[in-house]
Amino acid sequence: MASRIEGYDEKIIACAKEEFLKKGYADASLRTIAQNADVSTSTIYTRYLDKEGLFRFLVEPAAKGLKDLIGRSLSEFTTLSASEQSEKMTEYSDKGFEETVPYIYEHFDEFKLLVTGAPGNYYQEFLESLVELDTACMKSFLLRTGSKAMQEGRITDGFLHVVSSAFYSGIFEVVIHDMPMEEARNYINELRAFYGNGWKEYYQI
Amino acid sequence: MASRIEGYDEKIIACAKEEFLKKGYADASLRTIAQNADVSTSTIYTRYLDKEGLFRFLVEPAAKGLKDLIGRSLSEFTTLSASEQSEKMTEYSDKGFEETVPYIYEHFDEFKLLVTGAPGNYYQEFLESLVELDTACMKSFLLRTGSKAMQEGRITDGFLHVVSSAFYSGIFEVVIHDMPMEEARNYINELRAFYGNGWKEYYQI
Amino acid sequence: MASRIEGYDEKIIACAKEEFLKKGYADASLRTIAQNADVSTSTIYTRYLDKEGLFRFLVEPAAKGLKDLIGRSLSEFTTLSASEQSEKMTEYSDKGFEETVPYIYEHFDEFKLLVTGAPGNYYQEFLESLVELDTACMKSFLLRTGSKAMQEGRITDGFLHVVSSAFYSGIFEVVIHDMPMEEARNYINELRAFYGNGWKEYYQI
């Protein structure tokens, strides 16, 4: 027994999603959202504090979810023994990312929002957080496999960062271009494989 | 002999740059720009038509310049014979990109603007145009070298697009993160090498 | 045995005081008061009816208390015989006002509120009520002492009003300027003496 009219909040959320997607964060109007949702503007403030609060409410769960998913996948990889890691490098990746694509597509609107309509550095910061997870894992991997690439300066923090950034930016290309999910899955896997090839030259001891 | 006071327009441009960089396109204020430049707001309209016109005036020359530079570099590559291309694949890249990094750093503000403060899909469209040049060149290369990768479906248009997008997104990471030029040059070269490795598996006949 | 948590209401009152003092009546926010007092906004309505009710609850007791004090002091004076009044004119004043200053300082915040942060004509009306007590007493005094000053038009209602208003406005200067109590006591006594001198010329028969 809900004291709140069923689907009420969802209506605000749906309308907000639509407006933010259509106009981007800065140009989206809370008034428009409220009107479309048959709610007073103030209600948005009651429920979500302010414009940014509403946006975060929309986007943050999906962002956090993806971060967790990738974090979990990477940390599982990290816990493997050096030889297992080395061995399963390519194969594992595919598995680890198996869930990623479906997750993105289950929350496609949210990621679209995050990628194309977020205020300020929101998207950049999100990307950054993924890149940090990724580079930390990579460094741990290099360490465990006894690679001397970093000591020898063939691989630096900056290089890891740039390559990883390029990779994740590439991932979100599928969102930017509304790629169908199956297509996306293929491309992302291919991108991973492509990166796997790229790394081979570096992480050999 | 200019009837217009020397450095007049430049002041508007400088102030516009500053404002757009600080606040992003949507939140930048023409009035603020005009005030800082000691000019009436209307003057901006007289000279640049409107807000977007001003922004384009700021950013477009650098964008076009870079597009031309990369286009030229790629088309030179395209005109090589198949064997030369294949042979110089990696080596050439470095050369072709030799001018790219300095160019970006000569117009750093403009690219920063383009990458982090442009309205709507401006940056996406710019990236897209680079990606098109790049993929067109790549396809021509595959054709000339007689690679069957595309016929066999190992390489598709979508794949080319994603990989290329990831690459150029990676390039502009150096702008987003205000990387010093020398550092940037290294990373970009490394990124190119990294991609070179990645491609090897695919374009062999 | 209170069913209401001890000190509960006092917290609202304290927070209201603070907010009204800081922002003045019009700009004070009930929500801010409620939040600071760890109470829902509605609670304020339950207990004090509305914003004005809360303000009155804060200020009215002290205002009434001062009015009563001054009223009592003046009416005691009024009940003296004509000769006694005339004789004690100056001396009495000091006594009558003896309690006034301490009373004001016991409720300093409330008077500060009344004087500097009250809505509309609240303060003016309060001053007015004191002035009325005062002028009524003065007229009675003139009557009893057989002074012909009013008949002869040397003293009019308007004049009484202005002089009395000036006096009480002067009194509350000590509140406006956060004067320490001892200082205030001196000044007010001096002001009374000053006024005593002023009157001498008028009320002689």
Add this chain to the structure above:
Amino acid sequence: MASRIEGYDEKIIACAKEEFLKKGYADASLRTIAQNADVSTSTIYTRYLDKEGLFRFLVEPAAKGLKDLIGRSLSEFTTLSASEQSEKMTEYSDKGFEETVPYIYEHFDEFKLLVTGAPGNYYQEFLESLVELDTACMKSFLLRTGSKAMQEGRITDGFLHVVSSAFYSGIFEVVIHDMPMEEARNYINELRAFYGNGWKEYYQI
């Protein structure tokens, strides 16, 4: 030949006056003012910068005018020789204030606004500035006449301040109560005389 429609600005001013008088500063609405003046809200911003700017524009000239008038009158008095001052103490006052009352009534609305509808401490600060002029003059007078009242502590800065504050607060009673000008002139003169009497006891050497 005015490029601005005749009486245009005056209409805004008139409507602003009306609104501020009716509701006080905080509760006055720029929208209402603009509507009544048949002008867009933005126009107010173009012309007066913001709400406070509009208010100041209304009130400041009159406030400054009165301050100048009183300042001039007091400084003329100050330049008299000690004996002249002492002699003309009472008489002069009347003259000096001769212009004051008409001036207040020529700008009655503005003073009404200042006294009953100003934001924050505006009125208090205005009063304060008059009091400062007044006390400075009084101290100079005591000095020149060789009075020892201050050295002996019979008159202190605080006392001067309180008495002067009471006096000017009394003056503006005529505004608060919409007293007719002739009546006001009488009362103010009487008040001055009354104060003259009060001072006698103090400034005798």
Add this chain to the structure above:
DNA sequence: GATGAATGAGCCTTCATTCAT
């Protein structure tokens, strides 16, 4: 009695743009 939620009204302010001069 207490309160979470909702809301209509209203706020001041800013903006990009136009246009007569």
Add this chain to the structure above:
DNA sequence: TATGAATGAAGGCTCATTCAT
């Protein structure tokens, strides 16, 4: 060409208040 002034539109936000629970 340059601009001061005007403006319609819209913005995010806050408020006092109500009311069902």
